Amino acid sequence: METVTLTIIKQPELYLEADCISPDVFAETTGEIADLPVYVGREQHRLGDFFEISGRAGTTPAGTKIIVKGDLSRVKYIGMKMTAGEVVIDGNADMYVGAWMQGGKITVNGDVDAFAGTGMKGGELRINGNAGNYLGSAYRGDWRGMTGGRIVVTGDAGSDLGTFMNGGEIVVGGNVDVHVATHAEGGTIIIKGDAKSRLGGQMVEGEIYVFGDIDVMMPGFAYRKDVDLEVDGAKGRFALYEGDLGERHRKRKGQMIYGKLYQLVRP
């Protein structure tokens, strides 16, 4: 695997849109990586105007690894739409990290702002830090949210986690803000810490697991029974709630299928 290392040497006056930082674009470009276009507002610049670039890309996305270093908290769209290969971000990154990604792996050693993993289809997004709002959510107006892949956040996540989720898995090591799996029709969300309120609002199908507290339960979720489960390597007894009872639901083999919310029962 060939490696390209990008080190930010100049901060943009406003924000930098760098959707070209992806193994797909690097592997497929015939010219210099430094000449790839990036944008500040309506102005187009070269990637090389902002980053020091070393190493080279592989001939395929899968054979390409990108390491991005420095303070990237004003850089958007890193790893957008990537299908294969690897991106390592050493530092905080701004919005849309791994948005619409289809494959490959992104590791962030730092925090990310909102809209990370928007409309994700596949691959793995690992954030060793905190995530902002709309992690693994659908893009505005799209009713097909995350359909596949896996997102792991070691810290906390913001609000609107996994909106319109259809598949895939999100694991949050810390706490989450309001609105989890709103309108979800599939997929799995695991929250190791506490949740606030509005879990599974308008949820059709899918699963939510919460290890900590839930401040306010949705009125549309009804307690069914306790079950013993192994969740992300941890064994325990969980209280199973089903809902959202107010929302439409499919029937399978004559049985109504609901969204499932499991909360760890602490002795």
Place this chain on the structure above:
Amino acid sequence: MTKTVTDVICPFCGTLCDDLEVVVSKDGKNLLEVYNACAIGAEKFLQSQAKDRHTRPRMRQEDGSWKEISYDEAIEYTAKMLADAKKPLMYGWSSTNCEAQAVGSEIGEYVGAVMDNTATVCHGTSLIAVQDIGIPSCTLGEVKNRADRILFWGCNPAHAHPRHMSRYSIFPRGFFTGKGHTGRKMIVVDPRVTDTARIADVHLQIEQGRDYELLDALRVAFKGEQLPDVVAGIPKEKIYEVAETLKSGRFAIIFFGMGVTQSLGKNHNIDAAIAVTRDLNEYTKAAIMPMRGHYNVTGSGQVWGWQFGFPFAVDLSRGFARYNPGETTSNDLLRRGEVDAVFVLGSDPGAHFPFSSVKKIYGLPSVAVEPHETPTTEVCKVHVPVAFVGIEVGGCAYRMDNVPIETRKVVDAPEGMMTDEEFLTHVLARVKEIKGV
């Protein structure tokens, strides 16, 4: 001698009343009296006659004082500012006509601006919900003639839209509503005992910030499923009762305001309210409508809808339209330092935005196009006073139910003053010159 102009449109709130009568002097230069309008509507007409009104643009000087400049100088400053900026914010667009909004959008395209209107701090969240799940709505005429279940959620029309209840929603006798208010059941959901709540048949005094839960509970109740004993501070018996009241009507309408659009959950609250409306249509006819504030914020969404495909927060910086509230919305852009110039027309962010955003505007090149002296003109570098739309110049405006209404000119603007549209047309011409297009 005076003359009376009839069927005048009120350019204040989204109710856009169209039955005002205005008395003007014979030469058409002075506005003397206003009939039929509510107090806030009448005040807007009378304010245009203020003797100390600014009639020429002014520019802030180094020492903080204002210096009068010509319209030409203001046009030059504005065009340069917009053309030089990498990502200017063009905000407001709610208290002006659609004609001006259209010219403004054209400027926005040439300079790669972010176009945002007052929905961003008001009903933008409703627009997000509409995009997510659609909206079953109707016109205010249908409400007047048919609705017998009226639900006001998080809004206080008694003060914010004073003639809404008398003209459309509660008191008028319509074609199928011959008994007026006695034939209607009025429900108000509000944590406060507002003047609107005081005249309601049912007031659900909801716990602050629990709207989403209560809306969900209504949906559960419609389906006859079990509810917890208390939701959002309301006992379940009451919720089942209100659900039954709504289902048993011939036509139910939900009006909602900033109490739900800007409280916890924002767009999700409206999303759930639309779902409640959709559910109700399984039992009766039901519709839902946002109580739009500024008289033509709806029109601004319409104009951008047909020009760009999105009703607010449209980022044109890269030459195509992008829309993502949370990123492309004014306060996020200002807070994060994503824009380098601010143009304001037909709104007062100085009064409505958080202080941190207003401070950012103060630090940037900025122009406010605005008939009044406002907190916004106070923080901007250039203030361009213009004629009042709907009083001194006509033009199209959209009522809260998306009905376009042509506003009327009733008096002349002070000598030599430009309208929004004229000023923008000149700025557009100058921007094209600078850009060489």
